[in-house]
Amino acid sequence: MRLKSTVVIGAVLGCLSFSSAFAQEEPQSARQAQMKVVGQSMKELGAIAKGEKPYDGAAVKAALEGVSTSMKAFPDQFPAGTETGMETEAAPAIWEKTDDFRAKSDKLAAEADTLLASVPADQAGVGAAMKALGATCGDCHETYRLKR
Ligand code: HEC
Numbered sequence: 001m002r003l004k005s006t007v008v009i010g011a012v013l014g015c016l017s018f019s020s021a022f023a024q025e026e027p028q029s030a031r032q033a034q035m036k037v038v039g040q041s042m043k044e045l046g047a048i049a050k051g052e053k054p055y056d057g058a059a060v061k062a063a064l065e066g067v068s069t070s071m072k073a074f075p076d077q078f079p080a081g082t083e084t085g086m087e088t089e090a091a092p093a094i095w096e097k098t099d100d101f102r103a104k105s106d107k108l109a110a111e112a113d114t115l116l117a118s119v120p121a122d123q124a125g126v127g128a129a130m131k132a133l134g135a136t137c138g139d140c141h142e143t144y145r146l147k148r
Contacts, residue, residue: 028086031077034070038108041066042133049127057119060126064116067133071109075102089146101144108136 025033041063047053048060078094078101094101111132120126 026086027077027079027082028088028090031074031090032086032088034074034077037066037070041070042130042137045126045130045133048123049130051123055123055126057121060129061116061119064112064119064129068109068112068116071105071112075105089148091144091146094144097143101140104136104140104144108133108140111136 044053044059044063048055053059078090078098080095082088083090083092083095115129115132120129
């Protein structure tokens, strides 16, 4: 018995140290991971809009939530000192025009929240949602993401 509970405690401690390592993630990789979620969510919506995947309300909602949650956290991942490193594609303009950058980020989050308030109910609706969300990507990348 005693041996068993030691193993369990060890496993729990292992999990704790894993999650704290995650919390101390570098801002560069946190923001890249958030953008990956946004990209992945858009792919998911795109597949439904194109009819490559059948309409699935739960999947649409999950994708929109992914965009909303990521974009709410995204603009906080640019503290001073993270202008370079970890192959970041963040452009210097982010630290020069912080308010505009944040506004563009908030715009995408707000767009996702609007769609979440009334989740698109069919393929055509998902197509329209894609357009609304997709209009914001290039608008921000053009100024704030380095081309590599
Ligand atoms: C507010 C600005 C902003 C908006 C809006 C935005 N992005 Fe980005 N995106 C960035 C920045 C900045 C980076 C580079 C982050 C880095 O490397 O540190 C990036 C990187 C990415 C990446 C690469 C992630 C990686 O490192 O693998 C993808 C994919 C991406 N964006 C997709 C999208 C899509 C799709 C949309 C629209 C639905 C979008 N983004 C909207 C600013 C934005």
